[in-house]
Amino acid sequence: MNYLKKVVIVLLCLSFKVNTHAQQHPNIMLTKANIDAVRKGTETYPLLKESYSDIKQQADIALTQAISVPLPADGGGGVTHEQHKKNYNNILNCAVAYQISGDVKYANYVKDMLLNYASQYKKWPLHPKAKQNHQGGKIFWQALNDCVWQVYVIQGYDMVYDAISSKDRSTIENQLFVPILKFLTEDCYTTFNKIHNHGTWNVAAVGMTGYVLNKPNYVEMALKGSKKDGKSGYLAQINQLFSPDGYYMEGPYYQRYALLPFVLFAKAINNYQPNLKIFDYRDKLLVKAINTSLQLTYTDGTFFPINDAIKDKTYETIELVYGLDLAYADIKAEPFLLDIAQRQKKVIVSDAGLAVAKAISEGKSQPFNYVSQWIKDGGKGDEGGLGIIRSGSNEDQQCLLMKAASQGMGHGHFDRLNILYYDNNTEIFFDYGASRFINIESKRGGHYLPENDSWAKQTVAHNTVVVDQKSQYQAKVSEAEKHSPNLIYFGKNNQMQIVSAEETNAYDGVNLLRTSALVKLPHTKKELLLDVFFVNSNEEHQYDLPFWYKGHLIDASFKPKVFTAELKPLGQEYGYQHIWLNAENKLDTRSGYISILNNKRFYTTHFTSESPLTVKMLSIGANDPEMSLIADKSFMLSQPKAKTQTFVTVTETHGNIDPINETVDAAFSKLSDLKLLNSNKNGAEVSFKYAGKSYTYKINYTDQKRFTELVENGN
The missing domain is CATH 2.70.98.70 (Beta-galactosidase; Chain A, domain 5)
Incomplete structure (x- = not known):
């Protein structure tokens, strides 16, 4: 593969300072400025209403079950592996339920779960079933899954931040999130700087956490690489992994998988550093990538299964739900994306999901056009x-x-x-x-x-x-x-x-x-x-x-x-x-x-x-x-x-x-x-x-x- 010999990062010629004034929470997918509108939308627009109902149902189920944070022991699909996956989904679901309902019981669940992790994380060794030829994680068998965990969890923490006492926040941040940041950037140094979907998840986890915790050093590392020279990091990933047409070189299946950290981190960048104009980067590369992902499916929704691909994946996958909502709401993509959103039968309960659900309710959807x-x-x-x-x-x-x-x-x-x-x-x-x-x-x-x-x-x-x-x-x-x-x-x-x-x-x-x-x-x-x-x-x-x-x-x-x-x-x-x-x-x-x-x-x-x-x-x-x-x-x-x-x-x-x-x-x-x-x-x-x-x-x-x-x- 011929990588770009020089990574030209025009954006970084701009002021790089992260806003250090008193931060607002939440400020990633669901933002404080739009909470009232999203709450109203969950009562007004059918697709958003159904999507929130599903989340709240899952959150209510979580509240009926005892919190379980087991010592990591199993590989993919094993008991502890699945429990930690369940935990990050429960954290995010309960955090959304808290923001929409205002009921503090959901925020308390998230707080208690994170305090439980904070009491154990630093004691855990590397995972005992670390995958051969891949960086092992601490929570999961590979560091990739640890990054996915953090991408979900930091969104949840951002949503319940104001409902947690400063003392408990200090414990969660210093005993859990800061050690995770060090693990992902230092112990996983090679993966953090790798031009690969594992690297993408890593920099997204570090960058999003850096924004929420107001740690500009980690944000800069996430954007520009450990040495902050632009040869690795998020922008280098966009430059080297995607073609000008928005094709991800590992193929459609992994394009689908990598899209989530790309678009989530982009949303955080846009909210915290709008001066970087990340959605305009490389001639609006991210929206091209989302559109290209959809064009890389057959009309039954399945992705073309070239390269390593699990053939059952369709554009109903959560990565494309996130990507499509953001493409329409934040990058102002074409109305034909609404047609796919209707087929996905869900939106993210967020600012972007509100925009999509509202537009569909207003009849703005147009048929999606597959093209040669x-x-x-x-x-x-x-x-x-x-x-x-x-x-x-x-x-x-x-x-x-x-x-x-x-x-x-x-x-x-x-x-x-x-x-x-x-x-x-x-x-x-x-x-x-x-x-x-x-x-x-x-x-x-x-x-x-x-x-x-x-x-x-x-x-x-x-x-x-x-x-x-x-x-x-x-x-x-x-x-x-x-x-x-x-x-x-x-x-x-x-x-x-x-x-x-x-x-x-x-x-x-x-x-x-x-x-x-x-x-x-x-x-x-x-x-x-x-x-x-x-x-x-x-x-x-x-x-x-x-x-x-x-x-x-x-x-x-x-x-x-x-x-x-x-x-x-x-x-x-x-x-x-x-x-x-x-x-x-x-x-x-x-x-x-x-x-x-x-x-x-x-x-x-x-x-x-x-x-x-x-x-x-x-x-x-x-x-x-x-x-x-x-x-x-x-x-x-x-x-x-x-x-x-x-x-x-x-x-x-x-x-x-x-x-x-x-x-x-x-x-x-x-x-x-x-x-x-x-x-x-x-x-x-x-x-x-x-x-x-x-x-x-x-x-x-x-x-x-x-x-x-x-x-x-x-x-």
Whole structure:
């Protein structure tokens, strides 16, 4: 990864002094100046009323239970881990309930909880189950979780500050918060100054606490790094982790996770040091990041699961609730964010949440507009990116994503030029995501599983070409971070939307060039997914192109030669050891097709090449002694020995089934006679027939003005 060599922090040329006059509390998400308005809003605006009702209900439950502050002992998902998570949520919920209701019983709960922590914290050693290769915490197994705890707790303390006696505040601050500040900045020095989501949570925890406790030194460290030279800290994180388009280099899942500390700390900065104009920083980078996060979801709300990702996450996650509310209220983002807020069905009980709930109640919401776009990666926007192509309404949208981004640090996968394809509110060609049962202690303690490295990160686990059964960059992060793919073309014409990208460093002496398009024909209800993958080398190699699919195999142009009595792994390493070879057909012809039924629709993938291919039907599950892997399926197009290879596929969406009435419509593809006419480093030419019409698809890699065209040749 190429970091910025110089971190230009224009904001810090301004006066850096934190306001040291008598501070107001609360002054982060919920501010003293707006408390009356928020209280009234909880009675007036339905979304804010419902959100507060949920918080108060949780706060009331907390008050019925004895305070428990156990000695930290368990990893993620364990009893003590979950109790400390519960505690920080209870602190924040009760603090909000105090501010809105005015009932001191909620503030007393927070005070008692914090005094309990203050009586123990300094006695606790490092966590006994600290994660390997990560800074251990004191409350949790990794310091990251300690930072999350502090980000939540300091908001709660800020809200009940005036309800706690000066004596108790002194105890809480000197026996708990100040030791936490020292731990996060001194014991966790490396993490505090790391350009990474762990570092982001750390500086946010320290900076927000510094503001509430009126400790400007810690605030300055949080903004500029331990040495206060701007080479690390919050602003350096914004500069280096986000592209100019607001893309976070670790991918959508971690962009979602990192957004919360970024936006919360920004809110605190804006309230305490408005002269820094943090929401205007880098051309309003934070609002771009929030908008980009939403664009990195499919229409069902799930994030594109590239890199290490838990696939169930949607934009309903609390990080996006915070981000969206702040984007609309404080950064004056577009009204279409209100549409997502309605789908989230909650707002933060805060100044920002009030603004969102009020606007929705007044009918200001506009439909959220998913758009096709190239999203740049890298701090300067020069480290590849993601190509997203969309077609159709939000209710039934085709979506194609090509990953041509940077490695994404340690959470990145070796999947340059991988594609994901969605339709009909489901995955068609999918990404496995991460191999992890997060916070389920009984499954490897909630850690990433060994199979995350041996399978999920490997190239063959993705829909991209594998050379000689090895992963890109031989699965070495340090090598992958030195390079990124190049965008060749992103654009559209009247007939199609296209993305094309090239990777020249993943394999020694091998160039990978992929061009994918959604193509509109007069007779198609759904656009065709047309994919041309050109691979070029001076040496002979084995080239494999898997398509990991959801659904059921329905039909094929060949009769699969299935291994019915015994299965064998496809290979020995780089993920191949986890694949069962279910069937293998060496074709006599250059072309063929495979048809899949998924979510009551048919998807037929036609394929062709310069010479006949071997088609392998695969499933996951080999060499999996703890049965951790999901038994997903793939068909793989394989060329065992070639210098230059072109894989051409056209995926047609057609027909449907009605299982209630037992009817089937258009189960057979209308596309036929797919041929590769020519292919080289300058371009490619493909022909096919559809519904009686003959078409020629042309790619010119050297001409941006006429990069692709589709010619109808008649009958």
